[in-house]
Each structure stands twice: as C-alpha cells, then as structure tokens.
Amino acid sequence: MTSTSADPPLERILDAATRLFAERGFAGAPTRLIAEAAGLNIATVNYHVGGKRDLYLAVMERAAERERRALAEAMETFTADAAGVHRLADRYLDFCAAHPEIAALWLRRWLSEEEDIVSLEAERVRPLVGRIVELAQRAAGPEADAEYAVWSVIWNVHGFLRGGVLDERGRRLRGGDEAALQRFRRSLHRLVDGLLDL
Numbered sequence: 001m002t003s004t005s006a007d008p009p010l011e012r013i014l015d016a017a018t019r020l021f022a023e024r025g026f027a028g029a030p031t032r033l034i035a036e037a038a039g040l041n042i043a044t045v046n047y048h049v050g051g052k053r054d055l056y057l058a059v060m061e062r063a064a065e066r067e068r069r070a071l072a073e074a075m076e077t078f079t080a081d082a083a084g085v086h087r088l089a090d091r092y093l094d095f096c097a098a099h100p101e102i103a104a105l106w107l108r109r110w111l112s113e114e115e116d117i118v119s120l121e122a123e124r125v126r127p128l129v130g131r132i133v134e135l136a137q138r139a140a141g142p143e144a145d146a147e148y149a150v151w152s153v154i155w156n157v158h159g160f161l162r163g164g165v166l167d168e169r170g171r172r173l174r175g176g177d178e179a180a181l182q183r184f185r186r187s188l189h190r191l192v193d194g195l196l197d198l
Contacts, residue, residue: 010048012038017059018019022104026056060109063102070095075131080138082198086189088132089153093185096157097175103161129154135186141197149195156191160184 016037020029029054035045036091096103098114101140129150137146164174165184173180192198 005063009038009040009044013017013045013048013055014059014062017055018063018101018105021056021059021103023109025108026052031055044154060120061124063105064120064128066099066102068124068128069093071128071132075135078135078138082139082189082193085136085139085192085196085198088135089188089192090185092153093157093181093188096161097181100161100175103158107158107162136196139196139198144196148194149192152195153188153192154186 013034017029017034020034020037023029031042031045034055035042038045045055049058055085069125071091074088078088133147133150136150137144140146140149161175164172165180167173175181
C-alpha cells in the first residue's frame with residue numbers, strides 16, 4: 001500500500017492512515033504523522049476527511065468494503081457442502097494474507113480500539129458476518145453452531161497472520177511463508193469441517 005504524489009490526495013491520506021492505524025493504533029497515530037506519511041499538511045487532511053475520528057471511520061469503512069467485495073464472488077457461488085465452505089474460508093484467508101494491514105486494523109479494533117464507535121460493526125461488519133453465517137448454516141450439520149464456526153475462522157485467520165506459529169528454531173511463520181500458509185489452510189479446512197459437522 002504505497003502512495004505516490006500522483007495518487008489523489010484522499011487515497012494518499014487513506015493509505016497512510018490505514019498503514020499507521022494498523023501499526024500504531026488509533027491513539028498512536030496522530031493526524032500530523034498521517035499527514036506527513038501522505039506527503040500533505042494537516043489542513044489538507046482535515047479538508048478531505050475531517051477530524052481524526054472521521055478519518056478512522058473512513059479507513060475502517062474502506063477496509064470493510066474491500067473485505068465485502070473480496071468475499072462477494074465466493075458468497076454468490078456458494079455451494080452448501082464442504083467444498084463451498086472451504087472456498088469461502090480460503091477466500092477470506094487469501095484476502096487477509098494479501099492485505100495484512102486490514103487484518104491488523106481489525107485486530108487492533110477488537111483489542112479495544114475506539115469502543116465508542118459501535119455503529120461501524122452494526123452497519124458494516126454484522127451484515128457481512130450474518131450473511132456468511134446463513135450460508136454456513138446451509139451446509140452445517142443439525143447440531144453445529146454456524147455463528148461460532150464463522151467467528152472461529154475469523155479469529156484463527158487473524159491469529160495466524162498476526163501471531164504465526166513458531167518453527168523448531170523459534171522463528172515465527174506467518175502468511176508470508178507459503179509453506180506455513182498452505183499448512184494453515186489445510187488445518188483451517190479441518191477446523192471448519194469439525195465445527196460445522198461437515
């Protein structure tokens with residue numbers, strides 16, 4: 001997510017803010033630092049997005065929209081079987097692995113970032129998760145808890161991509177390591193199969 005002076009100012013601002021909110025959290029990313037990272041002054045940032053809270057909301061809404069678009073095809077072509085569930089889980093994993101800054105944004109938010117902004121989850125997150133739960137329920141066994149299965153996938157994907165697993169030498173293997181990613185994918189499929197009684 002690199003911005004250049006040729007990018008429109010709003011995109012440069014959102015790119016810089018996404019990166020800094022992901023790395024430092026809301027409190028650790030002052031508007032001045034975001035403006036510097038975007039190659040702009042604070043007045044220009046305020047002109048395009050308003051205050052810091054407005055900027056944070058714009059960043060989170062853009063992240064939610066990108067996530068929704070990334071999952072749209074897998075949801076539209078969903079089949080109520082293990083293969084359909086695996087495709088949807090894979091699409092989510094691939095999106096998060098390709099956009100670690102978005103995964104980091106959500107993880108920071110879940111760890112008590114800006115708890116007063118609850119409308120974001122209600123308006124942007126809950127409908128998407130709710131739709132995925134409905135799809136998972138179509139494939140699930142009668143005793144399965146599709147909602148907790150979906151959240152378990154979300155938690156596991158974020159945990160793997162941010163925390164990784166330790167190899168025998170103590171190095172953290174994450175989504176950037178292709179072998180570790182494929183191993184995690186296979187494990188994720190088995191997890192989903194068990195949670196949904198597939």
